[in-house]
Amino acid sequence: xxxxxxxxxxxxxxxxxxxxxxxxxxxxxxxxxxxxxxxxxxxxxxxxxxxxxxxxxxxxxxxxxxxxxxxxxxxxxxxxxxxxxxxxxxxxxxxxxxxxxxxxxxxxxxxxxxxxxxxxxxxxxxxxxxxxxxxxxxxxxxxxxxxxxxxxxxxxxxxxxxxxxxxxxxxxxxxxxxxxxxxxxxxxxxxxxxxxxxxxxxxxxxxxxxxxxxxxxxxxxxxxxxxxxxxxxxxxxxxxxxxxxxxxxx
DNA sequence: GAACCTACACCTTGACTTCC
DNA sequence: GGAAGTCAAGGTGTAGGTTC
Numbered sequence: 001x002x003x004x005x006x007x008x009x010x011x012x013x014x015x016x017x018x019x020x021x022x023x024x025x026x027x028x029x030x031x032x033x034x035x036x037x038x039x040x041x042x043x044x045x046x047x048x049x050x051x052x053x054x055x056x057x058x059x060x061x062x063x064x065x066x067x068x069x070x071x072x073x074x075x076x077x078x079x080x081x082x083x084x085x086x087x088x089x090x091x092x093x094x095x096x097x098x099x100x101x102x103x104x105x106x107x108x109x110x111x112x113x114x115x116x117x118x119x120x121x122x123x124x125x126x127x128x129x130x131x132x133x134x135x136x137x138x139x140x141x142x143x144x145x146x147x148x149x150x151x152x153x154x155x156x157x158x159x160x161x162x163x164x165x166x167x168x169x170x171x172x173x174x175x176x177x178x179x180x181x182x183x184x185x186x187x188x189x190x191x192x193x194x195x196x197x198x199x200x201x202x203x204x205x206x207x208x209x210x211x212x213x214x215x216x217x218x219x220x221x222x223x224x225x226x227x228x229x230x231x232x233x234x235x236x237x238x239x240x241x242x243x244x245x246x247x248x249x250x
Numbered sequence: 251g252a253a254c255c256t257a258c259a260c261c262t263t264g265a266c267t268t269c270c
Numbered sequence: 271g272g273a274a275g276t277c278a279a280g281g282t283g284t285a286g287g288t289t290c
Contacts, residue, residue, distance in 0.1 A: 096282090
């Protein structure tokens, strides 16, 4: 079912990134010349996708509850083959994307038939962490263990290999340890959401966070499953490009 | 009991402040 | 100087209270 639309939404507006500042904010010049301040839903260093002067897509979502009416959703980036492609930068999107993918049966081969999906379920030490998705296998599944799914968004790449993290992430390290600790009573699944279509594999970003790389390899050796899911981004939808291979080390 | 609303916790990471 | 805590914006889901 690769190439099928997983999420659809109203057409995004296109503009040019002027500058990003205070990590949460960016100024974008829209096609009509209007300059708007947009919420940047990605507080990380955004390696590989932060290109002032480059084209971006933003969503208009005015609300009394929001200070900013615009949200930065996508950025045009140079792809591994030298052409241009669009990448998703909103870190809140991958959870929805992976949930929609599972509900559509896109990971049935890897996860088996699923009965229920719950989001943000407390788990881990003192239940102070929350797993992104907790899956309950269908009664017909061979493996009846609950499936804990941790989703990570990545836009960084080296050549055609996607990398995560792009900076030291203690939280990411903790998530790997907690996923490993769930074994063997449950299945622990790490889903790197590859928010760019030009990558063919996934590897841990050792150069950014060597400890994360070590924990990643330990987790895989212990039985944590890794399912890098690749997506392509359009102005009105997101399509699934399939599961990519895992390189334990770049 | 169902539906709705509100409050709260957590998630993302880096800059800044406070304290030892 | 280093460690720890706080804060920033917005989204999401859960828990609990209220209403019908």
